[in-house]
Amino acid sequence: MGDSMSLRVVKKILKKVNHYADEMASLSDNQLKDKTKQFRKRVKNGESLDSILPEAFAAMREADKRVLGMFPYDVQVMGGIVLHQGNIAEMKTGEGKTLTATMPMYLNALSGESTILVTTNDYLANRDCEEMSQVYNWMGLSAASAVPENTDELKPEDKRKIYNSDIVYTTNSSLGFDYLIDNLASSKEEKFMPEFSYVIVDEVDAVLLDTATTPLVISGAPRVQSNIYKMVDEFVVSLTEDEDYRMDEEKNNVWLTEQGIDTAESYFRVDNLYDGKHVELVRHIALALKAHTLFEIGKDFVVENEKMYLLDSTEGRILENTKLQQGQQQAIEAAVGAEISDDMRSMASITYQNFFRLFKKIGGMTGTGKTANEEFIETYYMKVIQIPTNKPVIRKDYPDKIYPTLKEKLRASLELVKELHAKGQPILLTTANVELSEIYSEILLHEQIPHNLLNAHNAAKEAEIISEAGQWGAVTVATSMAGRGTDIKLGKGVKELGGLAVIGTELMPSKRTELQLRGRSGRQGDPGFSQFFISLEDDTVIKSGPKWLYKYFKKHRNDNPAEPRELKQFRIRKAVQRAQKSHDNQGFMERKQTLDYDESSKMQRNLIYSQRNELIDSNADFKFDAEKFVMNYLDEYLKEHKTWTRNKLSRFIFDNLSYTYSGVPLDFPIDQLEEVRKLLYSIVKQSLEEKRAELDSVDEVIRFYRLSVLKAIDTGWVEEVDNLQQLRTVVSNRSTAQRNPVFEYHKEAERSFKRMQKFVNRLIVRNIMLSVIEIGADGKKDIYFA
Incomplete structure (x- = not known):
């Protein structure tokens, strides 16, 4: 069923919801509250949630108006219907996804089965729970957050009370770890999780796609720690690329050449490196090679206070409580001189792909899901349905500007920043990794342009920084985390200047990420524009672009041109677009392979x-x-x-x-x-x-x-x-x-x-x-x- 057909079905149900609007508006507060008991009784007597949806949605819509002062628009009701149907509602930034979710959450909670809303971070889960619980409580339903500030102090009985609430707000990682912990319980008293029924996943593409290949792992006792991480690291540092080892960046693989094997045998004084008795040495060499060649600081990890933290490669967020397995974590720590952590045994593990498929029904919300529609259908049996905006989008998305080198791209993008900043137009300047965000920040400081920097090093201030990004004269430099879930509202006089300017500084690894960043501007009919600056040195271009493009780059490389040279050739533009698509497809294949591998684990x-x-x-x-x-x-x-x-x-x-x-x-x-x-x-x-x-x-x-x-x-x-x-x-x-x-x-x-x-x-x-x-x-x- 195509989008148009699906929307026709949704609009028919919307018409029924609207039919009950006047009836619900005429009820007293007590009469409206009493609807919850009536609905629950009807469900208990065998009536389906689908049959009571029009009345339940209309009742919750009226409650939203009375308690929160917000009456959901028709497009929000449509989004809520899609969520209840177990599909993904693509709703643009600023269209009110938080309010939209109240209707399907209310309806599904009437069944008495678990009803959970998952967000990407603790701040959003607690914020949404605090705001929306007012209306749930008013309608006679209990609501709780499973990620309170003192979560470490929670006992099984405390968690059981939270999860026994009619509606629960939490994060994807917290919910996943709670599931694994619950299945390590040794008695009934230690268990606290309900049977999974219905879940709405906010920023569903970030959770179910971008983090799909990172398993949730609970670690137990440490393995006997190898003492050769540093020794092998010293050996690997002495090797020369192409002579001692070769790398295949597309497959993310690296290996010793014949000369490299000879060098290793001489260095470690062994006769045959691949003799069975040297298996641990071979394993450590492979780990150290990967650590030095396939992992990048600022993109894959950061080091703070001599400790290494992994990053979400798509959004640049620190992945809390996540470590690489099989010794790769320790090999990278040795490579960057960080404190080497214990190599812990895995006690329990699950991928997000298989975890969320434990639910009877999943609904998803995102501003950018349509480009991954086929993958959502194949993996999760969910369709992405685009919900019309309440007001037309008038943001202008300009074609990419492409340059041969990073230096030229930096100069060209900064010229635009200076031009816009001179007239006070707010700017959101986005980068693909922490390292580039800090380069831009240093240049802006040198240019004496005041700005805020948002990356994995100061994610705690994310909501505060993003909420100010639409004010007159504001310049915000951010990795692609860019405050998902937090609205950027325009300050006084900004509309007249043209709204928020989103300046992308790199070819994003997926079209979804690019669209999500462009969508930070132009909320609810506001003006704005987006412009991306790309170089042939961008990571995605190098890894996924055609070989002739790299040859073109080497031939035309000039680190000090008089002016930035924009590449306008159609062939180059198409090659860059194909590089992004190729990188996207590779991500899909990796996620598919992870799912294939995890089938045995799942069974x-x-x-x-x-x-x-x-x-x-x-x-x-x-x-x-x-x-x-x-x-x-x-x-x-x-x-x-x-x-x-x-x-x-x-x-x-x-x-x-x-x-x-x-x-x-x-x-x-x-x-x-x-x-x-x-x-x-x-x-x-x-x-x-x-x-x-x-x-x-x-x-x-x-x-x-x-x-x-x-x-x-x-x-x-x-x-x-x-x-x-x-x-x-x-x-x-x-x-x-x-x-x-x-x-x-x-x-x-x-x-x-x-x-x-x-x-x-x-x-x-x-x-x-x-x-x-x-x-x-x-x-x-x-x-x-x-």
């Missing part, structure tokens, strides 16, 4: 979490025949191990069944497998009888068995999550051997899962047989597992 994760929830929720219904389980384990083990010695059997008993067994008798018929079985059976029966005697009741026995199984599953799953992380790195290299790395990964992941299941069964046996039960100071029985 395993769903199975393990389902088993854990059954264990935790089962209570007295938990059925577990410990004796039968241990005997079956022993039978399977004896099928694979038919030859025994006295020492080997004693060791097996001590490691798995009993710490107190006195030893295999000298005259024991060790060569008779059936006698070995009988001996093991007798130890198991005696030990289990002793365990049951130590526990006072059937309930205590059930609790003991449940904890034994739960701890075994958790230990095995932590090993498996960590192993899957390592496995992906290993199999990605198989693409060079003409193998499909995704297929190889799934094959290896299946084998790994089978090994884990065997490992878990052994751990269950050990937990039951080798655990120690003691009476604590409080009189309760404490269980200590082996």
